[in-house]
Amino acid sequence: MVARIYRPARSAMQSGKAKTRHWVLDYEPSKPKVVEPLMGYTSSGDMRQQVRLTFETREEAVEYAERNGIAYEVEETPRIVRSRVSYSDNFRYDRIQPWTH
Helix, strand or coil, X not given: CEEEEECCCCCXXXXXXXXXXXXXXXXXXXXXXXXXXXXXXXXXXXXHHHCEEEECCHHHXXXXXXXXXXXXXXXXXXXXXXXXXXXXXXXXXXXXXXXXX
């Protein structure tokens, strides 16, 4: 069973950096999900899919996986650096591009 160690991305509804500073260890599914014919629920017999461990650093997550004999893959997500632009910059008199509308 392979585990995945990664940093979660921000959600679309989130403007801050909450829940993106820690590292997460998730197990990859070992059994496919099954739709139950009576009620239509989606279920799985794989209990490890319900486990999500969080760590402060990448090294702690890797150390935990190695100590417990868990095969793992580390996913490095590239950091997107955005320039700081304020709303009032749209109305500056010395704009590089003219106002279009």
